Amino acid sequence: MFENLKAQPADKILALMQQFREDPRDSKIDLGVGVYKNAEGVTPVMRAVKAAEHKIWETQESKSYVGLAGDPAYADGMISLILGDAVARGNIAAAATPGGTGAVRQAFELIRNANPNARVFVSDPTWPNHISILKYLNIETVSYRYFDRETRGVNFDGMIEDLKGANPGDVVLLHGCCHNPTGANLNLTQWQAVVDVLNEKGLIPMVDIAYQGFGDGLEEDAQGVRLVASSVPECLIAASCSKNFGIYRERTGLLMAVAQDADGQALNQSTLSFLNRQNYSFPPDHGARIVSTILNDDALRTDWAAELEDVRLGMLALRQQLADELQNLTGSDRFGFLAQHRGMFSLLGTSADLVEKMRVDNGIYMVGDSRMNIAGLNTQTVPVLAKAIVDAGV
Numbered sequence: 199m200f201e202n203l204k205a206q207p208a209d210k211i212l213a214l215m216q217q218f219r220e221d222p223r224d225s226k227i228d229l230g231v232g233v234y235k236n237a238e239g240v241t242p243v244m245r246a247v248k249a250a251e252h253k254i255w256e257t258q259e260s261k262s263y264v265g266l267a268g269d270p271a272y273a274d275g276m277i278s279l280i281l282g283d284a285v286a287r288g289n290i291a292a293a294a295t296p297g298g299t300g301a302v303r304q305a306f307e308l309i310r311n312a313n314p315n316a317r318v319f320v321s322d323p324t325w326p327n328h329i330s331i332l333k334y335l336n337i338e339t340v341s342y343r344y345f346d347r348e349t350r351g352v353n354f355d356g357m358i359e360d361l362k363g364a365n366p367g368d369v370v371l372l373h374g375c376c377h378n379p380t381g382a383n384l385n386l387t388q389w390q391a392v393v394d395v396l397n398e399k400g401l402i403p404m405v406d407i408a409y410q411g412f413g414d415g416l417e418e419d420a421q422g423v424r425l426v427a428s429s430v431p432e433c434l435i436a437a438s439c440s441k442n443f444g445i446y447r448e449r450t451g452l453l454m455a456v457a458q459d460a461d462g463q464a465l466n467q468s469t470l471s472f473l474n475r476q477n478y479s480f481p482p483d484h485g486a487r488i489v490s491t492i493l494n495d496d497a498l499r500t501d502w503a504a505e506l507e508d509v510r511l512g513m514l515a516l517r518q519q520l521a522d523e524l525q526n527l528t529g530s531d532r533f534g535f536l537a538q539h540r541g542m543f544s545l546l547g548t549s550a551d552l553v554e555k556m557r558v559d560n561g562i563y564m565v566g567d568s569r570m571n572i573a574g575l576n577t578q579t580v581p582v583l584a585k586a587i588v589d590a591g592v
């Protein structure tokens with residue numbers, strides 16, 4: 199049997215992580231995988247997470263199963279973090295999942311079960327796992343124009359034109375904030391225009407939100423998803439706690455399905471529990487419990503939000519420093535987009551050859567599509583990167 203298996207291509211981002219580890223140069227700089235790192239290059243456990251784990255350790259009396267959809271306190275906390283009061287709670291079904299990826303996967307399965315003919319429209323480019331999971335599930339994928347390689351902003355007219363080509367019932371996958379890999383995002387006026395097309399054409403939005411709090415702030419980063427959820431009859435939202443709680447390895451995510459009424463909600467809720475049961479039964483609880491402990495404790499929540507805000511502002515300062523360095527070196531505003539982008543990533547918009555040249559010549563590791571993780575920098579390495587970008591002739 200095993201001989202029938204086909205060798206599968208490695209994930210390029212994860213392969214780069216390995217290549218970085220094996221590079222003996224002290225001066226190497228890791229701008230690859232999307233993990234936050236502080237100025238010392240450490241991915242810290244957040245203070246509130248440590249405190250929540252301590253509290254759980256002291257108070258948890260059992261590790262028996264929870265429910266197929268996970269702990270309701272986790273779902274409630276996350277729904278209010280993401281959606282605020284944009285949608286009536288009674289219309290929202292939710293289930294905990296292993297990471298945001300688990301939520302994405304379950305959402306795609308729900309789509310396929312509900313409408314085997316639905317195509318999923320994805321931004322060009324998008325997170326490679328979106329495409330690979332869709333392909334694995336045999337769901338037809340169509341890309342819509344998104345990143346403008348000239349301006350390094352959003353090609354909004356192209357995006358709207360392509361979405362207008364979708365058929366009623368097709369799904370449109372949107373990044374809630376901090377677009378991965380580009381860093382280019384919609385403003386609220388553009389979100390509204392997208393919502394208008396969704397409603398005009400009868401399309402179903404699926405919002406993937408994995409970086410709330412990394413862009414313009416916790417509330418600001420949720421404005422797009424709130425607008426969508428409150429303006430369309432139905433939508434799916436896949437959320438990750440990996441980045442904004444820094445609990446990557448705990449595998450903590452949530453899938454939400456927003457319906458028009460309580461009957462729709464009940465059907466969706468039973469479907470989400472069913473999908474969990476088919477794929478892994480009970481979802482992981484530890485990370486979810488950390489999150490609900492933080493969100494339900496005023497002091498922990500305040501401290502978490504403050505630490506997250508420091509992370510966000512630190513990345514913004516690095517963006518500005520890099521844009522300024524490049525302006526000094528080139529005497530032009532060509533790289534001003536780096537300060538406009540939001541989140542962990544910016545797509546430099548250069549060729550794989552030049553990315554490889556910077557890796558070989560300077561030990562700078564960015565993903566082959568020229569995505570850089572801004573959090574991989576610190577104030578000392580920004581000038582090194584700026585010089586490498588200019589030397590490579592980007």
Ligand code: PLP
Nearest residue numbers: 297298299325378406408438440
């Ligand atoms: N969606 C996007 C766009 C991401 O960048 C990530 C990144 O890690 C995820 C979802 C899911 O992450 P995780 O499964 O680690 O929670």
Ligand code: TYF
Nearest residue numbers: 209211212230231232327378
């Ligand atoms: O895009 C990233 O770097 C993060 C982390 O298969 C990641 O989303 C990368 C690759 C992967 C899973 C997660």
